[in-house]
Amino acid sequence: MARLILVLALFLLLAPAAHAETLTYRFGPIHVAPGQNTIEFAGNDLKPPGDGWITRFKPNLTYADGTVPRVDVVHLHHGVWLSNGAPLFAAGEEKTEMAAPPGYGWRHRAGDQWLMNHMIHNLTPTPADVYIDYELDFVPDAAAPAVQEMRTLWMDVMGLMIYPVFDVHRGAGGRDGRYTYPDESGLKGYTRNRVTIQEDGVLVGTGGHLHPGGLWTDLYLERDGRKVRLFRSRAKYFEPAGAVSWDVAMRVTPPEWRVGVKRGDVLSISATYDSRRASWYEAMGIMQVMFDPGGTGPDPFAVDVDVPGRVTHGHLPENRNHGGAFSGLRDPREVLAGPVPRRGRVAISDFVYGRGDLLLTGRRGRPAAVRRGRSLTFVNRDADRGIMHSITSCRAPCNRTTGIAYPLANGPVRFDSGNLGFGPAGATAAAQRATWKTPKRLKAGLYTYFCRVHPFMRGSFRVKRR
Numbered sequence: 001m002a003r004l005i006l007v008l009a010l011f012l013l014l015a016p017a018a019h020a021e022t023l024t025y026r027f028g029p030i031h032v033a034p035g036q037n038t039i040e041f042a043g044n045d046l047k048p049p050g051d052g053w054i055t056r057f058k059p060n061l062t063y064a065d066g067t068v069p070r071v072d073v074v075h076l077h078h079g080v081w082l083s084n085g086a087p088l089f090a091a092g093e094e095k096t097e098m099a100a101p102p103g104y105g106w107r108h109r110a111g112d113q114w115l116m117n118h119m120i121h122n123l124t125p126t127p128a129d130v131y132i133d134y135e136l137d138f139v140p141d142a143a144a145p146a147v148q149e150m151r152t153l154w155m156d157v158m159g160l161m162i163y164p165v166f167d168v169h170r171g172a173g174g175r176d177g178r179y180t181y182p183d184e185s186g187l188k189g190y191t192r193n194r195v196t197i198q199e200d201g202v203l204v205g206t207g208g209h210l211h212p213g214g215l216w217t218d219l220y221l222e223r224d225g226r227k228v229r230l231f232r233s234r235a236k237y238f239e240p241a242g243a244v245s246w247d248v249a250m251r252v253t254p255p256e257w258r259v260g261v262k263r264g265d266v267l268s269i270s271a272t273y274d275s276r277r278a279s280w281y282e283a284m285g286i287m288q289v290m291f292d293p294g295g296t297g298p299d300p301f302a303v304d305v306d307v308p309g310r311v312t313h314g315h316l317p318e319n320r321n322h323g324g325a326f327s328g329l330r331d332p333r334e335v336l337a338g339p340v341p342r343r344g345r346v347a348i349s350d351f352v353y354g355r356g357d358l359l360l361t362g363r364r365g366r367p368a369a370v371r372r373g374r375s376l377t378f379v380n381r382d383a384d385r386g387i388m389h390s391i392t393s394c395r396a397p398c399n400r401t402t403g404i405a406y407p408l409a410n411g412p413v414r415f416d417s418g419n420l421g422f423g424p425a426g427a428t429a430a431a432q433r434a435t436w437k438t439p440k441r442l443k444a445g446l447y448t449y450f451c452r453v454h455p456f457m458r459g460s461f462r463v464k465r466r
């Protein structure tokens with residue numbers, strides 16, 4: 001009898017899913033200019049036609065022929081599906097599949113206004129046309145009177161902003177080689193990573209979003225001066241070199257995870273990165289939390305809800321090109337120093353560093369040797385075309401093949417120019433300037449660098465004693 005009830009209960013719970021239809025959409029084509037790395041917004045009519053429930057969401061990025069671009073060539077920095085102005089789904093290159101727990105769904109109405117916010121990064125000087133593909137499982141109202149509504153609570157360590165990023169500097173966060181934002185940021189009274197629950201209910205699922213170098217995101221709950229961890233969304237790296245690339249999947253909560261919450265409870269999140277091996281610029285820490293207002297669940301102070309998570313996919317073939325192999329590029333440590341250009345200015349144009357570029361031969365390919373105490377000034381002449389470049393320290397020789405795990409911002413002396421270029425205020429990764437000066441306090445020696453936006457760009461300069 002007990003078994004029969006269980007089977008019946010399971011049937012009732014799972015029944016709506018049986019009526020779900022899978023809808024596939026292609027958003028695009030999106031033309032990505034050479035080296036593009038901009039944030040775009042566009043209306044999006046590609047949504048279910050009627051009222052009902054979305055129970056699953058799966059994102060991808062494709063070419064017109066349906067193949068998936070290699071992540072070291074074109075990558076989905078992020079896509080956010082906004083509904084009526086609020087984030088509904090989001091995806092980055094970790095491509096987490098979001099599924100509602102059985103019996104639950106995201107409410108959808110035919111009149112909802114959708115907007116697509118995307119940042120697609122073309123790591124090459126070749127234009128490309130791509131599509132954002134996504135699959136939705138959808139249960140029309142008529143087919144499923146019993147779906148329970150849940151909402152997305154958007155948690156971001158930076159709060160709600162268009163480009164919510166922070167930098168993780170190599171060596172930051174102390175001797176454990178890990179840096180947790182905001183806890184180790186030194187910011188006092190920081191509250192942007194917190195959300196206050198407005199009504200009693202139950203949390204039914206969550207998962208984290210990180211960038212390469214990210215180890216995990218944590219979700220906490222505070223009540224009456226007590227604090228408890230609800231879930232750690234750990235990154236699982238398929239990447240052979242470890243936590244250094246997009247070859248990763250995030251662990252999300254199992255379908256049966258539930259946490260009862262009360263009005264006035266405070267949720268907060270943090271993001272932890274590896275700071276031992278490299279710096280991580282423009283890092284993110286986001287968790288989407290699914291909330292059923294009015295539902296009930298276990299008290300997290302009485303029951304340990306912080307269970308291990310599960311990944312939603314395995315190693316993806318588009319992540320196969322790791323880089324770091326012999327390339328035939330010169331070893332800049334063996335190249336003669338060259339003179340400092342006029343006024344110490346090094347132009348970057350057409351994806352080439354004007355002096356010391358590892359791809360240049362002859363005099364211009366020699367690393368300009370600047371005197372100690374002086375600077376070279378890099379000028380991005382591609383900025384007018386909307387192309388950003390950076391000068392970011394990497395460990396010599398920095399001349400191996402480009403892939404998702406090479407090069408890294410791992411120079412023995414840390415420097416980074418920011419993204420030299422311009423963009424709309426508040427909605428860009430650009431530094432809003434086109435020039436950068438090398439630090440004056442560098443010791444004598446060779447310095448190698450790459451462009452974070454176009455990692456095939458590599459260069460070098462020297463600092464010499466007076």
Ligand SMILES: [Cu+2]
Binds near residue numbers: 388451452454
């Ligand atoms: Cu560049």
